[in-house]
Amino acid sequence: MEIDRDAVYSLAVSTAGVIGNEFLVALVHHLHEVMPVSLALITLGLGRPPSRARAIFSWRDGEKGVPIEYDLEGTPCKLVYDGQTLVVPDQLSIRFPKESERLRSYCGVPLRDRSREVVGHFAVLSEEALTETERVEGIVRIFGRRAESELNRIAQDEERNELIARLEKQYAVSNQRNNFMSKVLGMVAHDLRSPLSAIVARADLMQALIDADRSAYDDKTTRSLVKSLESVHASSERMNRMIENLLEAARKESTEISLTTTNIALTRAVESAIQIHQPYASAKSIDLISHLDDQIRVKGDEDRLVEAIGNLISNAIKYSPVGSEVTVVTRREGERQAEIVVADLGLGMTAEDLGNAFKPFHTLSARPTGGETSTGLGLAIVRTVAEAHGGEVFAESKGRDKGTTMTIRLPAIDST
Incomplete structure (x- = not known):
């Protein structure tokens, strides 16, 4: 397999202006212009550690490949998932009997996430033997690194979108909770008025009975009772003002106090x-x-x-x-x-x-x-x-x- 240097430049130009999924599609699509590639694929591993691989983008014999999923055991991809950059210049099926006899050469690089754990790989396979192994490996490494960056960026975008969706949901729930609490506070404050009115009415009645006999104020117990009634009135007035403020806050659905x-x-x-x-x-x-x-x-x-x-x-x-x-x-x-x-x-x-x-x-x-x-x-x-x-x-x-x-x-x- 020989490499056309102008074609390498063309590949770089054709993928320079795109990002994300569009870049990955363009990469596997235009790779055949650089080298006689029979199969190019970008995969993600399944399982921890990965035991299977799923091709998220592939190109086979000049056309976009159908989604494929396969066991890693016994394949060259297994070594790449183990962290190696693997180049097999020729006789691929002899070294890896599971591979098709028509595929002669292989070059694959691992793709890592932000924690540097291998999560996928980028590989090219050809029906021709590799004659410029170092150049092929260099090209696959370069574009593999770019593919790795795009996969990580896509993952970050997905995490960000998930976080935004989760925060929006929490915000909606929080709003519902706040509205509910405002209604409950309003009902509680409203319902507090009735027992408070009863307390004030009883205190007024007791005060009236005492006022009917002024001489009773000389009694120590009665004086203490009068002082307690004054405290009840003061506390009741204070509570009534607080209830009014609570009702007002509930009406305004406000978390602030006046x-x-x-x-x-x-x-x-x-x-x-x-x-x-x-x-x-x-x-x-x-x-x-x-x-x-x-x-x-x-x-x-x-x-x-x-x-x-x-x-x-x-x-x-x-x-x-x-x-x-x-x-x-x-x-x-x-x-x-x-x-x-x-x-x-x-x-x-x-x-x-x-x-x-x-x-x-x-x-x-x-x-x-x-x-x-x-x-x-x-x-x-x-x-x-x-x-x-x-x-x-x-x-x-x-x-x-x-x-x-x-x-x-x-x-x-x-x-x-």
């Missing part, structure tokens, strides 16, 4: 949160200890901050053993930041817990000490509120059974 900000004393928000959760702490014989700096002021939404701080306190109580303590501290961090720190002596958090603590619907590995339930939303709400205020929240723990410290950090304003 804030009504004013210049507030941080101590007031913290004390409100402590007061709300004092009965919960008392039920588990947990001491709520506070060290508050009444000089710290922030620009914020008091209802939202009470909600966020309350969630931290509630979480600390939930994962603390009976008879322990939870400490709440407010302090300045530098000149422009304020911190609300809630520390407990409870079950602590693992490294995985710390990494996922503020993700929605993620529950901690530890279980509440009093059999309480957990939705996995409390800390996610804390993060949302903190970030809406231009702040942040973070958790610290030395590990299981070593307690947890949660810190909300907010921009502070001048207290003057």
